[in-house]
Amino acid sequence: xxxxxxxxxxxxxxxxxxxxxxxxxxxxxxxxxxxxxxxxxxxxxxxxxxxxxxxxxxxxxxxxxxxxxxxxxxxxxxxxxxxxxxxxxxxxxxxxxxxxxxxxxxxxxxxxxxxxxxxxxxxxxxxxxxxxxxxxxxxxxxxxxxxxxxxx
Numbered sequence: 257x258x259x260x261x262x263x264x265x266x267x268x269x270x271x272x273x274x275x276x277x278x279x280x281x282x283x284x285x286x287x288x289x290x291x292x293x294x295x296x297x298x299x300x301x302x303x304x305x306x307x308x309x310x311x312x313x314x315x316x317x318x319x320x321x322x323x324x325x326x327x328x329x330x331x332x333x334x335x336x337x338x339x340x341x342x343x344x345x346x347x348x349x350x351x352x353x354x355x356x357x358x359x360x361x362x363x364x365x366x367x368x369x370x371x372x373x374x375x376x377x378x379x380x381x382x383x384x385x386x387x388x389x390x391x392x393x394x395x396x397x398x399x400x401x402x403x404x405x406x407x408x
Contacts, residue, residue, distance in 0.1 A: 283387045283405045295400035300373040302393040302406075308382060310366040369406045371397055381406050 365385045372378050381397065381404050389395065395406050 283383050283407050285384070285386070287403075290401055290403060293401050295398045298373050298375070298397045298399070300371040300379075300395060300397055302369060302389050302391055302395055303372050303378065304370040304391060305389045306368045306370075307385070308366045308368050310364050310382070310384065369395075371395060371406060373397065379404075 366382055367385045367389065368380055368382045369389050370378065370380045379397070383405055387407065389406065389408075393408065395408060398405050398407065
């Protein structure tokens with residue numbers, strides 16, 4: 257029985273770890289699709305900067321891995337029918353816990369940057385806090401492919 261638990265944990269941990277790698281893109285990060293795409297560049301001045309939290313990812317990986325681990329752990333409770341009930345309850349609780357853990361691990365700090373464009377238009381962009389912005393900074397606003405980011 258212990259061997260089965262260890263094997264399940266060994267198989268589930270990489271899935272949980274992969275879920276932790278799925279983070280959002282910041283001002284300096286580009287997806288593969290964005291790397292060779294044309295972007296519109298507009299210039300402006302930072303009007304305000306506000307710290308925000310960007311929620312983590314919610315993929316089936318965290319819930320699935322948690323359900324597997326919880327199911328195996330729950331199956332060790334009791335014998336016969338008790339084992340089946342324990343496995344079911346463990347899988348449900350493990351799935352909920354795994355989903356919550358994935359979201360918490362991938363949550364990140366962000367900034368909401370309000371920019372007054374040279375055209376006079378006022379816009380706000382939220383992105384990962386991977387670059388420092390201050391009120392009065394002259395910035396570039398890059399837009400393309402449904403993504404907008406602010407950079408110096």
